[in-house]
Amino acid sequence: MDSIDSLSVVIPVYNSEATLGRLVEAVIAALQPEFTRLQVILVNDGSADNSHAVCRELHAKYPRVVCYLRLAKNFGEHNAVMCGLRQVDCDGVAIIDDDFQNPPGEILKLAAELRKGYDVVYSYYESKRHSWFRNLGSRFNDWSAGLLLKKPRGLYLSSFKAMNRFLVRTVTAYEGPYPYLDALILRSTNNIGVCLCEHQKRESGRSNYTLTRLMRLWLNMSTSTSIVPLRLATILGFAMSFFGFALAVFFLLSWLIEGPMYFENIPRGWASIIVSVTLFSGIQLCTLGMIGEYLGRLFLTQNRHPQFVVRETCENEPEKPAPPR
Numbered sequence: 001m002d003s004i005d006s007l008s009v010v011i012p013v014y015n016s017e018a019t020l021g022r023l024v025e026a027v028i029a030a031l032q033p034e035f036t037r038l039q040v041i042l043v044n045d046g047s048a049d050n051s052h053a054v055c056r057e058l059h060a061k062y063p064r065v066v067c068y069l070r071l072a073k074n075f076g077e078h079n080a081v082m083c084g085l086r087q088v089d090c091d092g093v094a095i096i097d098d099d100f101q102n103p104p105g106e107i108l109k110l111a112a113e114l115r116k117g118y119d120v121v122y123s124y125y126e127s128k129r130h131s132w133f134r135n136l137g138s139r140f141n142d143w144s145a146g147l148l149l150k151k152p153r154g155l156y157l158s159s160f161k162a163m164n165r166f167l168v169r170t171v172t173a174y175e176g177p178y179p180y181l182d183a184l185i186l187r188s189t190n191n192i193g194v195c196l197c198e199h200q201k202r203e204s205g206r207s208n209y210t211l212t213r214l215m216r217l218w219l220n221m222s223t224s225t226s227i228v229p230l231r232l233a234t235i236l237g238f239a240m241s242f243f244g245f246a247l248a249v250f251f252l253l254s255w256l257i258e259g260p261m262y263f264e265n266i267p268r269g270w271a272s273i274i275v276s277v278t279l280f281s282g283i284q285l286c287t288l289g290m291i292g293e294y295l296g297r298l299f300l301t302q303n304r305h306p307q308f309v310v311r312e313t314c315e316n317e318p319e320k321p322a323p324p325r
Contacts, residue, residue: 001089002091002114002115002116002117002164003069003115004035004086004090004091004092004111004115004164005035005036005037005039005091005096005108005116005232006035006036006037006091007031007035007037007038007039007090007091007092007093007111008038008039008041008088008089008090008092008093008094008248009031009038009040009041009088009093009094009095009096009107010037010041010043010084010085010093010094010095010096011023011024011040011042011043011084011086011095011096011097011098012026012043012044012045012049012080012084012095012097012098013043013045013047013055013080013098014044014045014046014047014048014050014074014077014080014098015047015049015051015128016047016049016051016098016099017047017049017050017051017053017054017101017210018097019099020042020051020054020055020058020098021057021058022100023098023100023104024040024042024058024062024066026103026104026105027040027096027104027107028040028062028065029104030104030105030107031104031107031108031109034111035090035309036179037090037262038090038222039065039067039088039089039316040058040062040065040066040067041056041066041084041087041088042058042059042066042067042068042069043068043069043071043080043081043083043084043086044069044070044071045071045075045076045077045079045080045139046071046072046074046075046177047255052070053244055070056068056296056314059314063317064316064317065315065316066314066316067087067313067315067316068313068314068315069083069087069194069310069312069313069314070310070311070312071083071267071308071309071310071311072202072307072309072310072311074311075259075307075308077159077205078179078180078181079179079307079308080308081181082171082172082174082179082307082308082312083307083308084179085168085171085172086172087315088168090299091164091165091310092111092114092162092163092164092278093163093164093165093167094107094110094160094161094162095159095160095162095164096160097159097160100200101122101199101200101201102160102198102199102200106123106160106198107162107195108198109159109195109197110123110161110162110195111162112195113162113193113194113195114163114164114193114194117191118164118191118192118193119163119166119167119188119189119191119192119194119270119282120161120162120164120167120185120189120191120192121161121162121163121192121193121194121195122155122156122157122158122160122161122164122165122192122193122194122195123160123161123190123194123195123196123197124156124158124194124195124196124197125154125156125158125159125196125198125199126196127199132184133231141154141157142157146205148229149182149183149186149187150186151182151186152190152192155192155194156184156194156195157182160197163185167185167188167189170184170188171184171185171188173181175307176297176307177185177300177301177305177307178297178300179307199318215280223263229290233286233287233290233291236283236286237287239284240280240283241280244276244280267282268319271294292311301310
């Protein structure tokens with residue numbers, strides 16, 4: 001069993017002034033008695049509300065527990081979590097959203113599983129209290145992760161999870177501008193545990209995952225650590241080429257035997273042009289777009305496009321040494 005005596009809790013913050021204070025209070029009340037040291041890392045991902053002031057107040061109230069990082073703009077949840085993970089200095093870390101859908105006390109369950117020797121422990125739920133749109137996106141993302149990232153069957157890639165110090169050091173070695181945390185985890189270890197946890201309704205506001213954000217997240221997952229989309233494009237190219245050849249043979253036979261596709265008023269060569277233009281131009285554009293996505297990300301990485309930019313840091317105050325006897 002691994003020793004998890006101290007714990008860091010990373011909370012990506014985005015427009016959560018209504019719930020953040022109570023969440024941090026609940027995290028400290030539930031976890032501080034159970035660990036020799038507790039660190040709460042708040043990463044403000046360019047919030048447009050009063051979350052910055054709330055974070056500053058929490059750091060002032062709990063200077064030895066709360067570490068506050070304010071990003072210069074909105075970089076996305078996974079980038080914010082990566083920023084928080086680089087501040088971790090405890091034996092383990094738990095990641096929890098700022099919307100109170102995961103009760104803070106459930107972190108103790110994740111920590112208990114983590115002590116069994118797992119590198120990472122994912123939560124899963126009997127029923128999820130997300131909207132139908134968010135659940136639909138999650139199911140598609142789960143299917144894609146199984147295909148692209150070789151995710152173990154039955155594993156739910158929840159944002160509520162816990163990792164040990166070894167895995168934190170491994171995933172934070174990635175410096176690319178488009179991190180997808182679960183992809184970095186799956187490429188680093190197969191020592192994965194799961195834990196049944198409670199999932200509640202969102203206390204206030206609504207999910208920040210719009211269709212655009214979900215598509216951006218899917219692209220990060222697809223292209224950050226996998227070349228499967230390029231292989232799929234190649235397979236699709238071969239398949240469509242075969243289909244185009246078969247269609248050309250069908251038109252030729254119809255013309256020879258005056259079959260159902262043969263009409264006197266159709267200009268000679270019309271069928272072959274339609275086959276070529278509609279079929280091959282589509283597959284070429286699809287393939288070029290996929291290659292362009294990879295090349296664009298390589299260009300941004302080569303030019304050191306930042307994973308995140310920290311505008312302000314309020315670190316934990318060091319623990320006072322015990323007085324000499």
